[in-house]
Amino acid sequence: xxxxxxxxxxxxxxxxxxxxxxxxxxxxxxxxxxxxxxxxxxxxxxxxxxxxxxxxxxxxxxxxxxxxxxxxxxxxxxxxxxxxxxxxxxxxxxxxxxxxxxxxxxxxxx
Amino acid sequence: xxxxxxxxxxxxxxxxxxxxxxxxxxxxxxxxxxxxxxxxxxxxxxxxxxxxxxxxxxxxxxxxxxxxxxxxxxxxxxxxxxxxxxxxxxxxxxxxxxxxxxxxxxxxxxxxxxxxxxx
Numbered sequence: 001x002x003x004x005x006x007x008x009x010x011x012x013x014x015x016x017x018x019x020x021x022x023x024x025x026x027x028x029x030x031x032x033x034x035x036x037x038x039x040x041x042x043x044x045x046x047x048x049x050x051x052x053x054x055x056x057x058x059x060x061x062x063x064x065x066x067x068x069x070x071x072x073x074x075x076x077x078x079x080x081x082x083x084x085x086x087x088x089x090x091x092x093x094x095x096x097x098x099x100x101x102x103x104x105x106x107x108x109x110x
Numbered sequence: 111x112x113x114x115x116x117x118x119x120x121x122x123x124x125x126x127x128x129x130x131x132x133x134x135x136x137x138x139x140x141x142x143x144x145x146x147x148x149x150x151x152x153x154x155x156x157x158x159x160x161x162x163x164x165x166x167x168x169x170x171x172x173x174x175x176x177x178x179x180x181x182x183x184x185x186x187x188x189x190x191x192x193x194x195x196x197x198x199x200x201x202x203x204x205x206x207x208x209x210x211x212x213x214x215x216x217x218x219x220x221x222x223x224x225x226x227x228x229x
Contacts, residue, residue, distance in 0.1 A: 001172055003154065034214045038155070045205060045219035046155065057217060089155050093214050097169040099145075099157040 004029060004090055004102035011108040012080050020105045022073040022090030028100055030071035034093035037066060037075045041086045049088075050075060077107070085109045112136030112218050114206050119223030126196055132189040132206030132220055140164070140184035143213040146191045148202035149222075158204070159191065160213070174200075196227045 005023040012018040022029065022037075029035055035053045038046035048057055050066035053073060063078045073092070077084055090102035118130040130146070146158040159180040160169045168180050179192040189206050203224050207216035 003156075036215045038216070040155075045221060046216070047219075048209075048215060048217040051211070051215040051217070057211075091155070091157070091216075097160055097167070097213075098171070099160075099214070101147075101155040101157060104154040 001094065001098065001100055004092060004100055006088075006090060006102040006105045008103070009106040009108065011110055013110045014080055014082065016080055017076060017078045018080060018107065019074050019076045020088055020090075020107070022075070022092075022102045024071050024073075024092055024100070026071060028092040028094040029068065029073050029090075031095065032093045033068070035066065035068060035073040036091045037064075038089045038091065039084075039086045040089065046089065080107075080109055082109050114208070114218055114220035116204065116206055116220040116223040119204065119225045121226045121228060122196055124196060124198055124227055124229050127192070127194045128196065128225060130191040130193070130204055130206075130223055130225070132191075134187045134189065134206075134208070137210050137218075139182075139187040142208055142210055144180075144182065144189045144206060144208040145216060146180060146189075147205045147207050147216065147219075148200075149205070150199075150202040153202075156202075161189070193225070196225075198227050198229050201225060201227045 037050040040046040094100045161180045177195045181190045203222040205222045206220045209217045
């Protein structure tokens with residue numbers, strides 16, 4: 001149950017795109033199509049942004065998209081806006097009804 | 111609308127016990143599995159435990175198995191986390207979380223309750 005690996009931080013100008021990687025193993029990210037992504041603003045509860053690798057819940061802007069290749073999943077935010085500045089966490093099913101989160105990525109809008 | 115409200119957090123000495131509660135409203139609680147997720151101060155999210163909708167199965171993070179027990183009372187729409195033999199490293203905000211889509215995601219979260227374990 002080791003945490004999935006994410007870049008610690010990324011900085012992007014408004015209107016640009018950013019991709020955040022989430023690297024695991026064949027026992028979690030690579031083994032199942034159950035990767036989800038969460039946005040967390042300071043002092044707030046996380047919010048679901050993407051689930052089942054590519055699905056977007058109702059109400060989440062289509063600027064947010066997800067993908068996966070092998071043991072690495074990615075969250076892409078297109079046309080970055082000021083309100084997208086937050087921490088982002090990936091999460092994967094890890095078998096036997098257990099789950100593992102990523103280390104988290106701080107997104108800064110320049 | 112959906113609401114998850116946790117309570118029961120506080121300051122406790124290492125080795126002692128604490129029970130967290132989470133009252134759920136806005137969806138049919140008895141139909142869905144529920145989770146506890148924690149976040150140590152300034153750190154990332156960590157999944158802690160899952161319980162099936164009928165309470166028949168429980169699953170845990172390795173480091174809490176044998177010390178923590180997740181349970182639920184579907185007649186009260188309430189989820190619990192009994193935490194025994196608490197350690198300093200259990201200090202965190204504890205969130206209850208669930209989903210009406212699939213058990214493998216967390217699309218509803220409570221506001222969190224802080225558990226602080228002192229030595």
